[in-house]
Amino acid sequence: MTEEEFDAFYAVAFPRLVGQLYALTGDHGEAQDVVQEAFVRAWDRRASFLADQAPEAWIRTVAMRLAVSRWRRARRWLDLVRHQAPPDGVPGPGPEHTVLVEALRRLPEAQRQAVVLHHLCDLSVEQIAVETGAPAGTVKARLSRGRAALAALLSAGEMEDSRAG
Incomplete structure (x- = not known):
């Protein structure tokens, strides 16, 4: 190159x-x-x-x-x-972004990695398997569990927001 x-x-x-x-x-x-x-x-x-x-x-x-x-x-x-605290004058991320990042942080590392690589990096299950060294079936399981956990975390956050508002 x-x-x-x-x-x-x-x-x-x-x-x-x-x-x-x-x-x-x-x-x-x-x-x-x-x-x-x-x-x-x-x-x-x-x-x-x-x-x-x-x-x-x-x-x-x-x-x-x-x-x-x-x-x-x-x-x-x-x-x-x-x-x-962040320095004065620096705008913070929006509330949706903050909620998503916090929810991703709460996932186990392997699930978070699979979800990020699949949904944000647009990698296929096979590509994730190659990059992580995990079998494709394991990647699928991590994606499934990660999505379910993320959905639960985000739903719980929305319920807390509706109760607070």
Whole structure:
């Protein structure tokens, strides 16, 4: 892959991958960081990068692994960071977005990953199986359980909202 081809690929894929990793991590800054790091790693191997036949999947997989690794290292500090209010003047996400991200956070990691890859990344069950190394039947089960849990969480949130209003 030439430098120009890589730059064009980056321009198209970066925003999409950040959105996907944001849905997975719930932290936009973290999503940007891990996707950027994955692209740096891809840059180092750009000569053979297209040989992988799925460069975006490769970057997504690397970014997800980086996110999990960073999360494990930063686990103790997350409580401190979450208790700090955002800086003044920064608009927050809309209520629907916040409810969805919170519901996704409450799903087990494997279910959340399957739901995000299928519904936000538009990957098929077979593609998810290849990316995660799980059998297709396991991916289907994770999707089914994840959807059911997400529906229950979102319905419970709507009921709480209607009671509060």
